[in-house]
Amino acid sequence: MDTSGVPNAPNTGTSRTFKFDLDDTCCLKSNPSLTGIVVVWLPLIALVNLASLTYTAREHILILTWQSQVNPSGPPEDYLVVSYTSVPQDVLTDFLQTGVPRKGYVFVEFDWFSQGYSLIHEDDLELLDRYIDFGSHVKRNSDDTLYGTVINASATCTLEPIAYRNYDDSLGEYGSVEFNERLMPRSRTRPEAGSSRPLPLHNVPLSELMHHQQFREDDLIIYRQKLGVIRQVDRDAILRVSNVPVSLVDPNALEVPCIFDDKELIWMPTGQPCRIVDANLQYLEHDFVIPGQYVCTKYKNMRGINGGVVPKEDICSFGHGQVLSTPATEYKVEWLCTNVFGLGTLEISDKIETLRAPVLERDAVKCDFGNLPTEGTVKSDVCLHIGEMVRFRDPKSAFQKYLYQHIPLGETFGYDMNIFQITSKKTALTVKWSDGSVTTEDIKSLCVSTGIDENIWPGSIVVLKDGIEIIDLPASERIPAYIKQLPKHRRHGRSTIRARIVGIVQAVDIREQIATVQWYKDPDVVLLHGGQILAYPYSSLGELSDTVSQVSLYELDVFPCLERLHGDIVLLAPDTIHESALMKGKLNTYNVAGPCTYSYTSSLSLSQVHAYLDAMSISMLDAEWFKSTTTIDTTPLPPRHSYHYQRKLNKKPTADFVGQIIAIETNGDITVRLAATGACRDIRVPFEKIMMVINVGFSSSAGIPAPGDLSTMSMNTTYEDEEGSSIGDEDEWETDEPDEIPDTNTANDYIVPESTEADCFTEADIDTGNGDSRLEMRENSDDVAEQSEEMTLPPEFLILEGIPPSDHHFISKHEARGSVLRTRCIQKELDILSESLPPGIFVRAWESRMDLLRVLFIGPEGTPYEYAPIVLDLHLPGDFPKKPPEAFFHSWISGQGRINPNLYEDGKICLSILGTWPTQNPEETWSATKSTVLQVLVSIMGLVLVKAPFYNEAGYEALAAEGDRQVESNKYTERTFLTTRRYIKYALDHPVSGMEDIVTWNYLPSRVRSIDCDRPLLLRRAIDAALAMIDHHDNSSTGEERRASAFVSRLSLGAVVMLRKYITELEVLEVAATV
Known part of the structure; x- marks a missing residue:
């Protein structure tokens, strides 16, 4: 979607009084270089006190574990709590005892472990950026009746290199590699005399950048015809110590320096290994480090690499240096689903699999939807944030464009140190509002809409409730047992529903609870399991008619299998399949597999999900839309019994069965950005081609329940009489x-x-x-x-x-x-x-x-x-x-x-x-x-x-x-x-x-x-x-x-x-x- 002509938001002449949201990026007004994000104290269970939270997104953190203690006794173990600003003692004491900030205060996690966490008044902070994802639903303020969807996100940022070389005029050449003092112990490091820090790079489009690690936690990957999420990465660490590259025997035995005075340190994490050097300098063990960071470890924990020799020092003494690289050694992947149209024999493993890094990095494709196609106009520049370390996607072009100081690999022992830290960011969001209008907004002027009932948007496929009928379909004794065990829909149980009045929403008037709907001519939509599954091949939306009418929102229904939203990750039937995929056979019984959401099938094993998708693919083969939108590849396959049969099939990994919805038009058109080994590709797909919406599984916070979705909890309570004795007889x-x-x-x-x-x-x-x-x-x-x-x-x-x-x-x-x-x-x-x-x-x-x-x-x-x-x-x-x-x-x-x-x-x-x-x-x-x-x-x-x-x-x-x-x-x-x-x-x-x-x-x-x-x-x-x-x-x-x-x-x-x-x-x- 071309947003160049989209108008900016009107200037109302009034400033919005906002409260900080969870995940907001902020900085100290007194020290703008100290940046962090607003977080919540994770062991927080005191629901009755949650109301005092100042975050408008408080509902996302109501309960994180049902079995935790109700009254946390002091600060949690994993928090290094410090004080950067003046906070009244009673406010701080109350927070440490309850975990709940008083009104007007927020709990901030700063970028570096050594900078810790701090309770800070909102007036002492400046909002820098806001966590609003592509496809998020937003408002200008929490009481606005107009809400919208983010349909484009374009960001520019300022970068600082983590390493540089000073130019020696007398010698006419660059010196050795130095590291940015931002990564050094704060207030202890000063640039050497005569040194000059490189200038930052300004106005760099975020679309030109990627994370400095090839793969990391929560990345969505495609590996040998399977779609999965990386849940854990085990990493090594390579250090430069006394200008010698060394690896570590135990990567977890690294220490990072922390400098405090007596008034600054509030709470040291319980059980935190700590080495006190002097009154103000302490070294804390910490296993998460990044390239360029200043760390130390014992010499006996080092081993030379690439011909390097560990300095001959007391093996029990400590050596200091910078991190050159953090290569992965092992990945733990959770598999979500499979490509049932793929070639060869699919390896069906457990849902959680551990893979060696060289194997995964050789064959896996990262679903990087920020890697824009050359003709693509829709951007989703929200995946990288202030404080993160990044690289240029195209270093050669970037060097010519920005003329930054490129560090040759030979200067850093073959490790690429052309890494930058994002120090500031400016994001413009294009929002399509519920009334159909489109504007461009500064991300800081919006907040995420958390409305409980806002599930009907322009582009939504809706069903008129008066046109719904419950029908009986032929029962089949051959329905797999696992299908019968799928959960009931909360509205309609396991009923089979026929919807004959179906339309696409054009606009929504929230104040009057009215939707403008354009109706399909002769739809015949059959929904299984109470609306969780779109029945193939019995369902057809047909063509849109010219009939448009206004309908009460209370008269409309939305079913999970019909929902498609901006930003959704989707599993597709590829636009090109091999002719061997057509030999799947026929379904002899009534089919109970059809498009649905991943969350609906998440309780199934990977083999069961594969069987479900395979049954769906069989039902698609004879559909007219499938025949008209699919190209058949007739290339001969290698001999099936060949020793290298499977390897040849996997040599060129395919990723065209996974994509992200980047546009949903009110005429029913859906544009999907396909994952690829290089730049992505945008295609238009028919509604029926989307087999599954992958609606869970990416971030670690996905399991946090939203309001209205919290299940009844079990509580182990001991009952006592007024004297404190248990009641037993x-x-x-x-x-x-x-x-x-x-x-x-x-x-x-x-x-x-x-x-x-x-x-x-x-x-x-x-x-x-x-x-x-x-x-x-x-x-x-x-x-x-x-x-x-x-x-x-x-x-x-x-x-x-x-x-x-x-x-x-x-x-x-x-x-x-x-x-x-x-x-x-x-x-x-x-x-x-x-x-x-x-x-x-x-x-x-x-x-x-x-x-x-x-x-x-x-x-x-x-x-x-x-x-x-x-x-x-x-x-x-x-x-x-x-x-x-x-x-x-x-x-x-x-x-x-x-x-x-x-x-x-x-x-x-x-x-x-x-x-x-x-x-x-x-x-x-x-x-x-x-x-x-x-x-x-x-x-x-x-x-x-x-x-x-x-x-x-x-x-x-x-x-x-x-x-x-x-x-x-x-x-x-x-x-x-x-x-x-x-x-x-x-x-x-x-x-x-x-x-x-x-x-x-x-x-x-x-x-x-x-x-x-x-x-x-x-x-x-x-x-x-x-x-x-x-x-x-x-x-x-x-x-x-x-x-x-x-x-x-x-x-x-x-x-x-x-x-x-x-x-x-x-x-x-x-x-x-x-x-």
Whole structure:
């Protein structure tokens, strides 16, 4: 894409007040040469304190390991913490104890190990660069309603050589090689008299540079028809000591010098080998070094190379020198997938393989998509950062262009020291915004968009929900077992879906939640496994029609197998294949292999992934698009039984089956940059040619969970009484009186629904059924749903006769043989519930299974849950009350997204009192002596079913207090409100077992009006409230002070479209109830 004519961003005349993001590159204002990146303290687990983090990308580091301790006791082992600026002692002490910077401070990792880490106030730092990748989704600020995709990244930088030679005018020649003092011990090294440092190189395009190492960790490589990621590199180190090249017996026994004064050193890493030379100079062992770096090691650890002789010194004394090279000795590679169209016999190994460096470096191709094709215009100059060491891709051309001082190999014992350090960088990003406009922006003026629901972009292929149907396809007994074990889709399980209304998004209006879509003429798209797999050869998008319409975002669905994004690494069917690949045979059964994402198949072994891709390739061979876009190579192969058969086939490694998407047009065209042994090549490919999106596996941070994707964690908790003793038998159990409900903040903060029935009945109206017991019982008969006209207000708590319903989530769990203690505890819990349930919470238990409960919440007014029925199942486990209850949330409208960050679509409930979310505050965890089931229910009502559920995400509390991310919060609330309207319809269409009378009484009108009490008529109230919100939208403008409701200031147009549909459905139910 040619971006030369793209306009710059408009100058608004206002400066953006920003906060530092994770991975931001910054420098000290007082010492600009000291650069580093903003990081997070990795052992940080204190979720309740994450809100005090100043990074807007805090959500990416919520939890890094579930099993870590909650309260870190002092600084972690691997951090060298120093002080460069003045930080109040209480701020520093608090940080060292908790690992959480106070507001206004960030934790910075500087470029060199000897420079350490430091806690620094934001005002003492200057932002130099930002980590925004090609294809990233960005905003100008976190509350902007306009978001975009980075479609081009062009950067220039300033370079400093790590080595140079001074010119001697008297001799008329250059002297010996010297090294840049940046790599020397800071404040100890001074340039020699008469020496002159070489001038830096300015305005060097990043596209002309590459990393100084041929291969490194996280590189994507192609090796013998396999695609993999380098996970670990073992390296040697070559030093220049006394002008002699030496290698090391033990590369890990290197030391780097660190200079501190007493006020500068805050914390030395625990267990760090350290050699103190004097009061201010210490040498620390460190095994990660780079060319040009000043290091030392014992002479006995050296051995001469290339004819060099180690200086004759005391073998136990230390020699000093510079690193000349760090050659790799071994690579550990994780294999992802294979080229099933390749020639020869494919070597299928384990997913993790160790390869000797000479073998890999000889035969592997690095997927270097920054190596631009000569005709390429799209750049992705974001892979190299300030502080990194680089080389020129074309040293000869660079020498002629920049006239820098080239160091001959003979001056450095054959090791290439023409390496440069990036000291500054300026990046311009071309952004295609959601409204279709394109601008060029300075990278520092943007931030990464972390919106939870922003998955529809210009160029996205979308499906109209009303055009989706679930179909049955012929079952096959020959489907491999591993296919059946692939995970279910979170929305549609393993259903087979046919989509007949499919289109491409042209533009998106986020404020109004409207997308402009151009539709395909006659698409017939079959999706397997709930939308994870595009079925071959049964699917066809067809041609785009001229029909363009505006559609509510809530009416559209996006499936993983249809998603293609800028920057995606993709596996392709090559444009040229050998004729031998056509002899794969035919599939005799229904094919279950088709385009998907790598993450979907990541649980499979490499041989299983290969079998999956091979089945897909067979189904592609007869497709018309495949025949029209593929060239057949008829070159004769070497004799199959030849000794050198495989070697000849691998002699010229092919890489044309892997590429990166660099352009997605709104007409459906996709441009892919192919990997190659030299410069890359850009090609246009049909949608169907992309076999797999390789969406995981590159960086080490890929495993960090995003918000909304954190699984329920197991927590090993020891329960103690108030004296600190473990609770182990019945004699140690202390019971409270029934009326002594624990005094917690959750019990005081919940919102009580304003139901009308509260004033319409007395205790005499309720049939207790047993005058000697506070607990009420009723037979769980099948005709509960058919309420008589004389039905009265159902009790909030009731024990039913019979067995629990079959749809109770925990019905399959066998009831534990109860001890006297457990039985007494359960009875006590039921007593409390029978007396103390607040309005809006209904509980049912069963006489045959007292360990099972079902709870119905009526959503509190003034929240997006208002009038909606929320149903939970509870199980009191065998070790109750030592362990908290198990809970399951019935997410009836699967596939519409969560209605709360704490309520998962698979039924998980993340709450500290349930032991499913870690917390630093022990008062928030389950206590065997203090906590009750009532406390759990009140916590859910008061802390989960709230006005602004977006801020329930861990660490977002401070955002709510500061009003940050308000746009995302409003969107989340609006979507939750729409989804919970469907909960009302579902509960009325599908009677909730054990709760039928509660739903009928609270929602539906009575056929005969009672003279004693009117029903709440929540169905009518929900309809009226929705109509009022629509009327507000139609008769008000954005920014008007009058609000649509207590939780939504104004509905979007997209929400109004959907709400009208839901109102119609609810009114039909209301009419049917009165007939």
